[in-house]
Amino acid sequence: MKPFDYVRPATVSEAVAAAAQPGAVYLAAGTNLLDLMKGNISRPDRLVDVTHLEGLDRIERLADGGVRIGALVSNADLAHDPDFAKSYPAVAEALLSGASAQLRNAATVGGNLLQRTRCAYFYDTASRCNKREAGSGCDVREGENRGHAVLGWSESCIATHPSDFCVPLVALDAIVEIEGRNGGREIALDELHRLPGDTPERESALEPGDLIVAVRLPPTARDFAAHARYLKVRERTSYAFAIVSAAAALRIENGKIAEARLALGGVAAKPWRARAAEEVLRNVAPTAEAFQEAAWRALTDAKPSGDNAFKIELARRIVVRALTLAAAGTPARLPALPASPFAAIPGAIHA
Numbered sequence: 001m002k003p004f005d006y007v008r009p010a011t012v013s014e015a016v017a018a019a020a021q022p023g024a025v026y027l028a029a030g031t032n033l034l035d036l037m038k039g040n041i042s043r044p045d046r047l048v049d050v051t052h053l054e055g056l057d058r059i060e061r062l063a064d065g066g067v068r069i070g071a072l073v074s075n076a077d078l079a080h081d082p083d084f085a086k087s088y089p090a091v092a093e094a095l096l097s098g099a100s101a102q103l104r105n106a107a108t109v110g111g112n113l114l115q116r117t118r119c120a121y122f123y124d125t126a127s128r129c130n131k132r133e134a135g136s137g138c139d140v141r142e143g144e145n146r147g148h149a150v151l152g153w154s155e156s157c158i159a160t161h162p163s164d165f166c167v168p169l170v171a172l173d174a175i176v177e178i179e180g181r182n183g184g185r186e187i188a189l190d191e192l193h194r195l196p197g198d199t200p201e202r203e204s205a206l207e208p209g210d211l212i213v214a215v216r217l218p219p220t221a222r223d224f225a226a227h228a229r230y231l232k233v234r235e236r237t238s239y240a241f242a243i244v245s246a247a248a249a250l251r252i253e254n255g256k257i258a259e260a261r262l263a264l265g266g267v268a269a270k271p272w273r274a275r276a277a278e279e280v281l282r283n284v285a286p287t288a289e290a291f292q293e294a295a296w297r298a299l300t301d302a303k304p305s306g307d308n309a310f311k312i313e314l315a316r317r318i319v320v321r322a323l324t325l326a327a328a329g330t331p332a333r334l335p336a337l338p339a340s341p342f343a344a345i346p347g348a349i350h351a
């Protein structure tokens with residue numbers, strides 16, 4: 001492993017100053033970053049350990065009805081917070097469908113958002129990868145590519161973003177709070193991750209030194225609690241990234257869908273908000289036909305990037321199933337899904 005500096009600042013402003021120099025990266029729980037460093041895939045000059053920053057490990061209910069989640073809250077603590085799980089069940093379900101219990105105990109909100117792709121060619125330093133080394137080429141098109149992107153990809157990169165958590169977050173209009181060299185700012189989560197284009201090495205809208213301090217869900221996100229689900233399809237029941245996933249959230253009034261939210265995971269370099277499909281569902285009854293139409297619209301622009309044409313049909317089916325489950329109502333206790341948050345929270349009622 002390449003030698004590097006290690007600093008542990010005490011405040012956010014010290015952290016931002018320490019991370020502003022080229023080659024510096026933030027270290028949270030390290031469950032992704034340290035693996036990449038051990039594999040010589042990431043070669044930072046400086047680690048800025050943010051795990052001791054004060055105040056970033058809180059879940060705060062806001063006066064406007066929203067919630068603010070500090071960047072250092074662990075994935076497990078967030079998913080198991082009874083009020084959070086009750087108000088944002090699809091987010092809790094997504095968090096607990098990710099990784100393993102041990103990893104979720106360590107992994108942080110900020111780190112989950114910024115985890116790197118799981119493309120095997122990115123991880124294999126003997127392969128060409130435009131994301132790892134700008135302009136070097138990409139070996140995946142002629143390689144093992146059945147898990148790769150079907151939406152928003154480019155000739156230079158077909159990798160996907162692996163986070164489960166981000167999928168319901170983008171559906172619920174999450175906002176990312178950032179502290180940088182020029183002070184604080186916020187952006188929609190939908191704008192945090194970039195599509196590859198000609199510069200797949202630039203994965204996010206963050207500038208050098210930018211620290212994610214929190215993620216906020218607006219007051220409207222709670223309105224979907226009664227009809228929200230996250231559905232993840234993977235190659236084995238635990239400890240695997242999504243082949244395709246979907247977050248579906250409905251606000252149903254008088255037998256009609258007043259508002260729908262839909263996002264897909266495992267299909268693109270970013271969590272994919274399906275806005276056109278949401279429009280199809282506005283002001284209609286929650287029927288199988290409406291869900292089929294929405295699924296079709298969600299994947300209209302999809303095209304295979306290799307051996308992955310099956311993902312397009314799979315994604316359509318997952319969308320229909322997630323919408324159907326959401327329409328049926330968030331169950332008080334989910335059936336025996338792996339890592340169901342509902343089974344783990346005694347007495348939590350979600351209906």
Ligand SMILES: Cc1cc2nc3c(=O)[nH]c(=O)nc-3n(C[C@H](O)[C@H](O)[C@H](O)COP(=O)(O)OP(=O)(O)OC[C@H]3O[C@@H](n4cnc5c(N)ncnc54)[C@H](O)[C@@H]3O)c2cc1C
Nearest residue numbers: 028029030031032033098099108110111112114163164212
């Ligand atoms: C075996 C295994 C299985 C997994 N399965 C899943 C899965 O099914 N679903 C899923 O979603 N995830 C999965 N993960 C990924 C896991 O969720 C991530 O490794 C974890 O969320 C990263 O969080 P961390 O705190 O360890 O981040 P770190 O590894 O410390 O950091 C990750 C990146 O984020 C940056 N960073 C961290 N915090 C901040 C911040 N506050 N501001 C700016 N930059 C920051 C770091 O510089 C680094 O680039 C799996 C991981 C493993 C090892």
